[in-house]
Amino acid sequence: GPKVLQIPSHQIIDMGQMVTLNCDPVSNHLYFYWYKQILGQQMEFLVNFYNGKVMEKSKLFKDQFSVERPDGSYFTLKIQPTALEDSAVYFCASRPGRRSQNTLYFGAGTRLSVL
Amino acid sequence: GDSVTQKEGLVTLTEGLPVMLNCTYQTIYSNAFLFWYVHYLNESPRLLLKSSTDNKRTEHQGFHATLHKSSSSFHLQKSSAQLSDSALYYCALSGGNEKITFGAGTKLTIKP
Numbered sequence: 043g044p045k046v047l048q049i050p051s052h053q054i055i056d057m058g059q060m061v062t063l064n065c066d067p068v069s070n071h072l073y074f075y076w077y078k079q080i081l082g083q084q085m086e087f088l089v090n091f092y093n094g095k096v097m098e099k100s101k102l103f104k105d106q107f108s109v110e111r112p113d114g115s116y117f118t119l120k121i122q123p124t125a126l127e128d129s130a131v132y133f134c135a136s137r138p139g140r141r142s143q144n145t146l147y148f149g150a151g152t153r154l155s156v157l
Numbered sequence: 158g159d160s161v162t163q164k165e166g167l168v169t170l171t172e173g174l175p176v177m178l179n180c181t182y183q184t185i186y187s188n189a190f191l192f193w194y195v196h197y198l199n200e201s202p203r204l205l206l207k208s209s210t211d212n213k214r215t216e217h218q219g220f221h222a223t224l225h226k227s228s229s230s231f232h233l234q235k236s237s238a239q240l241s242d243s244a245l246y247y248c249a250l251s252g253g254n255e256k257i258t259f260g261a262g263t264k265l266t267i268k269p
Contacts, residue, residue, distance in 0.1 A: 046201065073255060084261040085247065098256050144190055144251050148201040
């Protein structure tokens with residue numbers, strides 16, 4: 043089936059540094075999402091993105107977070123600066139377009155460890 | 158806003174017994190979609206089944222669920238559990254906007 047790739051699978055950084063998580067969504071998809079899962083907890087919505095713009099974001103999407111997809115390349119989540127509480131697995135997902143095509147296709151996640 | 162409740166965090170069953178994972182939801186949108194996603198260890202979460210039609214049974218890979226709008230429920234069932242069903246199961250909701258809200262998840266463990 044369609045694949046969403048997330049690079050890297052694990053990233054370790056020092057608190058205060060910048061990190062960029064990369065997502066290669068399914069090629070013809072139009073909507074992109076990031077979810078955050080702290081160990082042992084549920085997957086929580088961060089943000090969705092369509093046509094070059096953030097459509098919705100949650101309270102978890104702090105000012106230090108930003109997303110973009112320049113020129114149809116990777117869909118990225120940037121955190122600058124990072125904090126200890128940003129340690130989590132971040133899942134990227136994409137879906138085709140119309141509301142009837144609302145199945146999300148997920149990547150395997152990037153585990154972010156902030157030291 | 159939208160919410161999804163999965164009361165059971167952990168469910169442990171013996172192989173061959175029936176499975177039922179509970180999901181209830183809240184939304185103001187009458188045409189909401191409900192989903193079940195399954196997340197196997199070291200894999201990506203993936204769709205198991207979905208529905209937006211009231212009182213219609215939806216089936217896939219031996220699992221089934223029926224959306225009941227009157228009780229705001231979308232419970233996942235299987236008649237006979239297999240060892241390979243051990244995974245994390247998420248119920249999710251798509252209301253009238255583009256946000257898709259997930260429940261807390263139920264970890265299903267099947268023992269021999």
